[in-house]
Every structure is written in structure tokens, then in C-alpha cells.
Amino acid sequence: MAMTGVLRPGHVQLRVLDLNESVDFYSNVLGLIETGRDAMGRVYFKTWEERDHHSVILRQADNAGVDFFAFKVDSDATLAKLEKDLNAYGVATKRIEAGDLLETRERVRFTLPTGHDIELYAHKTAIGNEMGELNPEAWCANAEKGIAPIRLDHALLYGPDIEKAQAIFTDVLGFFLVEHIALDDSQDLAIWLSCSTKAHDIAFVRHPEPGKLHHVSFLLETWEQVLRAADIMSMNRVSIDIGPTRHGVTRGTTIYAFDPNGNRFETFCGGNYAYPDQKPTKWTMDEVGAAVFYHDRKLNDRFLTVVT
Template sequence: MTAEHEIAHVANVELLTPEFDRSLWFFTEVMGLTEVGSEGDSVYLRTWDDYERHTLKLTAHHTSGLRRMALRASSQAALDRRVEAVEAAGLGVGWRDGDPGIGPTYVFRDPDGHELEIYWESEWYQAPPELAPSLKNQAQAYPARGVCVRRLDHVNYLAAEVEGSADFVREVLGGRPTEQILLDSGTIGARWLSFTNKSYDLVYTRDWTGSNGRLHHIAFATDTREDILRAADIFLDKGVHIETGPHKHAIQQTFFLYVYEPGGNRIELCNPVARLILAPDWKTITWTEAERAKGQAWGLKTIESFHTHGTPPVG
């Protein structure tokens, strides 16, 4: 059976930080996430429009980076089939008890070494009275705190070799490649993949250091472009380092702003929250190295750190 549509969406991420208290301040007071629990060295946080219990697991660690990205399967049967496919590919780690609110979870790695997990059983969030929304089709009242990001949008991995991991996501997990960069050498410099009708959920970008398993950024969606412009003022007032933006990407046409959270991880705010890919026979858009060198659709040229900074840092 085809793997397509057996992954429902990117569900949550576990982010590592060596500056736990400052990172927690950033995500709660600046980004506007809500704390929903803690366990050991970790705190669970949620965006206001997430239907599940948590969106981000923030964990104190000696360095930065992404420990794990979680995917929710579209059914129990889909979970079983994807686990079987991962094991056949030889990249399975094994089953574990899920985080609070999540059922049995299967952990595995992509060919570059990034750790992922997949699950089906999930506890839908029930807001306490003080966070209850007026609209019953909304999980939580709008917090009106900081940037107030709406949801987790996508994850961008760095990889020593893009094509192998991107092919794994396509063949084993059912991700559709929607756009890519083809370098003059004939290798793939980056590839964008989608599990849904969004234009992308997961990105692999070539790591210039040749390292494995690193993170380029995680991205949160805002309601409007104006939210991103306001966020730039908030980041300025709060002393958050703005790396680049707001500008508009040519690839995927995303309006964006990139910052570093206090632990050193790159965070993107994005809008539109992704174009919709409705064509069942969508053909991957390929950008050449020369086209990519032209920079953004509009805005300032991409700065050097965007191509060199990743987490965890390497020597």
C-alpha cells in the first residue's frame, strides 16, 4: 500500500537548550506559548491553535539542537504500516512510552541521523476555565501575549547529503517533494516535502560542514504578515537577535523572519502559512543554483549566517 497520506502532520518537536530559563522565557513571554506541564528537565508548551496537548517540548541540555521531531499517523493501521516500512529500511530504534498525552510511540532515524518518532493515540487538549475559548471549534483562547504564534508549521533539517534522507521520507513516510534546489554539480542542495496539502512540512538543506543530524530551524505560523512585522518590534524591544527579515522567499513564496532563541536555535516566523498543493499530479519545481543565487523574491540578500549557522554548533 502506498505511504502517501499515512502521516497526518508534523505534530511536535523536542528542542534542546543550554540556556533553559532564558529559552523558556522566550517561548512563553515573547512567542506566546502556554505551559501545560513539566517532567524532569523538560517543560511542555503549546501554541494556542494546536488541538493536541503540546507543541514543543523544551529540554535543558549541554548544547542546542533538535532531539526529536514527532509525526502523527493518520490511523492505527497507518502507524503499523509505517513502522513496518521503517524497520524494512533498517532505520528503526524501537517503541517507547509516549510523552504525556501521547500513546505508544515508535522512534527511528532518517539516513542522516536525525531522530524522529511516529504515533497515533493522542489526547486532545481541554483548556482550563481561564483559557477556554468562546468558539467551540478553537482549542484555546487567544493568549494575547507576545507574538502569539498560531501553530508549528515546519522543520528544516541540515543534512550532509540531502537526497538520501529526502528519498527516505518520500518512499517510507509518503512525503511528496514539492520544490528543490539542483546544484551545478548535479547534487540536490535542498528539498521541500509535504505530508499534507500544505506546500511543505519538512525541509532538508545541505550542511556545508558535512555534519550529520543538525537543525537549520523550526518554524511557527502567524495569522498575518502584519503579525510578523509586529513581532520584529517585539523582538527588538526584548533584545532577541534578529538574524534576517522580514523578507519574502522565492522558493515556496513564504514571508519570513528569522531569529535566534537564547539557546542558539534558529526560529522562523512564517506567513502565508504555506500555499496549498491541490494537484494530485504536482510536479516538483526545480530551482537552479544560478536562480537561487539571485536571493529572495524581494527584500535584502540572504546573509552569510543563514548558510553557516546550525545547531548543535560544530567546531
């Protein structure tokens, strides 16, 4: 699949209750690399493998959750076109000036019917990684610090009107439906959408309250690294939701846990490849347990109800 238009998830801004505690957690337990702090007090991070300036931003707030989730597009021309296309589709947009985020040029923000703010941008300063771009080694010292994921992978968002959100992503932004859990013949409980060949780049679950975060996911390379992540979480007394286990949806291996603020995060590995010419995989409610947690074949209440 040609990678044009919307390329990939680019960054997420999370609200945290204790910034200092959160910086320590994201640096030393999750193993992200701090890349800057701005005049608003926000702290910026990237993974050891990522080349752009940041993928995670932490902001001190009175309640936990997500402010916005962003996707990088391939050019200024694409950004302008998608902004125009969103407006023509009836979606209001807002231009955010360059420099509002560190090392990031103009962004286009819009609000989904689910209540989530989504951003598009074309340019962020590439600061590279320790391996460099000429005759690089296989990994660097930071790959051994904490859990040490290789990239921000996706987000799962909870809110109403997920079919309307799906329409915006598929009709305007060029995403396609990879998998879904059907409530009945007319409605889905959950949808997984991709703009690439990944199992998903964003996902949604139907929920009565708008704008809720279920989790932000970070990619690991192997099942053994997911198991190592579980060890690191236990050593640091991190609250684990479930796992290590496997999903039926995507077939990825996973462990879910909570940061000190109650924001859930996932360490994820694997997942099937996706192509836009393939028919979406459908799961029915009688097999919803296996769809989400393939080994246990049942859901836990906390996974369904705890969001920020």
C-alpha cells in the same frame, strides 16, 4: 488531498542551555502556552490554537539543537504499518513506550541518513484551546500574548545524504517533493517535502555535519502579524537573523531570529498550496539568492552557516 497516513508535524524537542531563561522566552516572547513539566525536568508548550497537549518540548542540555522531530499519524494501524514498512526498507526503528512524553502514547523513532531522529505517533491527549469546540469565538486572550503563532509548522534540518532522507519520506511515509534547489543535474542543495497541502512539512539542506537544526518554524496568519513579530523581537532585543522578507521558495513571508540558546526559529506566513500531482518547482544555483530571500535576491553568510 485526503489526509490519511502521516497527518502533520506533531512536536519537536529542543535542547536549551538555560531552562529558566528559555521558558520565559518561549512563554512571553514567542507566546506559547506551558502545558506541563515531567520528572526529567522537560517543559512542554503548545500554541494558543493547537488542541493537542504539546508541540514544543524544552530540555536542559550542554549544547543547543534538536533531539527529535515528530509527525502524527492517523491511527495505531497506520503506525504499525509504517513501522513495518520502514523496517522492510532497511530503516531500523525503536518503539518508545507510552508515558515517556507527557500525555503521549507509543512512538516509533528512527534515524535518517542526515543524522536526525524522526518520530511517528498516533495518540496525544487533546486538551483543546480556550475557544472550545462549540460556538467558538474567533480568538482568545492568549492570541495577543507575545508573537502568538497558531501552530508549529515545519522544521528545516541540515545534514548529509539528503537524497536518502528524501527517499524514506517519499517511498515509505507518503510525502512528496514540492520544491528543490539543484546544485547540478544530479544533486540538490535543498529539498522541501509535504505530507499535506502545505508548501512543506519538513525540509533539508545538504550539510557536511549530521543532525543539525537550522530552524523550527511557527505559523502566523497574516503579513501584518509577521511585522508585529519583528516589533516584538526588537522590543525584547531578540537577535534577528534576517527579515521581515519573502521567500521565493514557497512564496511565504518570513522573519528568522534566535532564541536565547542560539536555536534559530522562524515566524512564517502564507506559502503556496501543494498537491502531489504537481511537478516539483526547481530553482537553479544562479537564482539561489532569490529562491531563499526574494527581495534581496542574495544570501547572508549567517543563514547558510549558523546551525545548532
